[in-house]
Amino acid sequence: MTDPLFILLIGILIVVGGIIGLRLHPFLALLLGAFVVAMVTPTTAIEQYVLSRGGTAAAAQALADKAVGERIAMQFGSTCEKIGILIAMASIIGKCMLESGGAERIVRSTLKVTGITKAPLTFLGSSFFIGIPVFFDTVFYLMIPLAKAMAIRIGKNYLLLVLCVTAGAAMANSLVPPTPGPLFLVSEMQIPIGMMMIGGILVGIVTIIVGYIFAAWANRKWPVPLRDSIEAPLEKIKALSSGKSQSLPPIWLATLPILIPLVFISAKAALNTFANVQTDSSPGILITIVDFLGEKNIALVAGALSALIMLALKNKGDKKALLASVQAALMSGGIIILITAAGGAFGGMLQQTGISERIGILTQDFQMALIPLAFIITAVVRTAQGSATVAMITASGILSGMAISGNLEYHQLYIGLAIACGSKLIPWMNDSGFWIVCKMSNLTEKEALKTFSPLLTIMGISGLIVILLAAKIFPLI
Structure with missing residues (x-):
């Protein structure tokens, strides 16, 4: 019940089901998803989230002690600030x-x-x-x-x-x-x-x-x-x-x-x-x-x-x-602003579950070539929590040691580019950018999911193919 992957699934069902199935306004569906995710996230996960980002033990305890509404409001306000x-x-x-x-x-x-x-x-x-x-x-x-x-x-x-x-x-x-x-x-x-x-x-x-x-x-x-x-x-x-x-x-x-x-x-x-x-x-x-x-x-x-x-x-x-x-x-x-900030709050609550670290643990011993591995890790983290920048930071933290110290047959530039392309997969309702595109262009949620989301996914995958070919033909070492 407290596994970040299970919490992620709950959040997806609430937001997507609420908007498409129940015809809820996106603002309400995103806030509802954020509240449910925040309520089922254990205190230990919140503390570990703060510590993993360089926070102090006191800061970790302070965030964990905050009420669900306060944590959501903090993330909501943080998105509004940006x-x-x-x-x-x-x-x-x-x-x-x-x-x-x-x-x-x-x-x-x-x-x-x-x-x-x-x-x-x-x-x-x-x-x-x-x-x-x-x-x-x-x-x-x-x-x-x-x-x-x-x-x-x-x-x-x-x-x-x-x-x-x-x-x-x-x-x-x-x-x-x-x-x-x-x-x-x-x-x-x-x-x-x-x-x-x-x-x-x-x-x-x-x-x-x-x-x-x-x-x-x-x-x-x-x-x-x-x-x-x-x-x-x-x-x-x-x-x-x-x-x-x-x-x-x-x-x-x-x-x-x-x-x-x-x-x-x-x-x-x-x-x-x-x-x-x-x-x-x-x-x-x-x-x-x-x-x-x-x-x-x-x-x-x-x-x-x-x-x-x-x-x-x-x-x-x-x-x-x-x-x-x-x-x-x-x-x-x-x-x-309201819809985008609610999306930021939902994504923030998912991050506090420890979903990024959970994915990192699952993939750290995965035996696969480093370039597609970097792409896959970044793509999974991006899809799970919504932020392309967070996904890039997470993947580079997992792979930077191997990329720098490993005996690569190509320059580590290609690992970085693979991480960048992986951060394009898959934008959906936990991504504030999805709502910016959707609402400012007057697309419906279904139209955005049929066009905007596949667009970025296809471009990311095509980038991976180009990077693999370039690393083979022009290793730059």
Whole structure:
């Protein structure tokens, strides 16, 4: 009854059964799953969870002594801390870009360069390279208004555009530093950061090509219409798409809400990765500005302010219209924050059961080649508890000793890349990213499980195949 695998099964049944079978709202189903998992988790498992992450015995005892509701609230709040401001600001950016015509201006400018037929490939490549310095969720927030405007413009392929954005950003997030997962792999497995960046980009390009093929097939088999929503009413998007170009904002102003967060977040990531700035030194004014504005919450706030200015100029200073737009955006964003935070609480309760350590014990003596073993361990941990970063950290902790000290016939880079690709399997309802994609793109849970989840799984598996071939042909030792 207290085995983490059994508790995991209970949690899966409650959440999936509640949402799909009983038609519960995802927020309620996730919270119910979190409460049940938390109640059946033994105190010893909670204490061991804290100790395994470097916590003190006092901290372990303190967490174990907390009531079930307190532990869930802590994880709920922790997720809100990470994504609350981001989602709220992203909702404002999306709403303002759509209503001001900024998204329509970008779409029209893009179509002039690429043409309609190549628009999805443009979204795919853009999201991958934007996703190298920027978190997956931030990329998705910034690109989804453009996907909606583009879908209205070309009259089809909304699901294809959404999956292209998802495919590019998700693979870059796990494969290429300086995002946290790859950075941890670099340090834990002693992989040169430049080698990880080049290897991650090369594997990532192959995987997103495979992802595009699946996305195009899924778009033909299960076409998803662009649905009406509070933050993006179809009537307004259609009206803007049929309007004259002279009524739209200039391209430099239209791109500011995206460029401001992207440039400053990327600049800060580059500064932290490549520049040796000491904390006791006196950094120049430019470094100080980049360090301040490059913090993701500040960057999104700055982007939202530029979007509000653009909408205010469009409405000629109409305060009532501006207020109505902000309220609609925050209403929609609030629901997404609640669902995503509940997903984080459910995943957090699963982690406290010791599911990661349990899987590590089951696989540590498994006689299998190291590359597929690394992939499988990461995939199982990711599927079990929802976080790709936690899965990467868990797998690298299990395998780093063998990868560094073992007599490998190939560079340990390939172990790191296998762990990164394994972290893509299998996103479902215990993953906050699943809910971000599902709710911001207006996909139903069934649609997301049929398209988004297989997309990442297929890309992860294709990455494993590429890594195995590369390790054989180019061992790099």
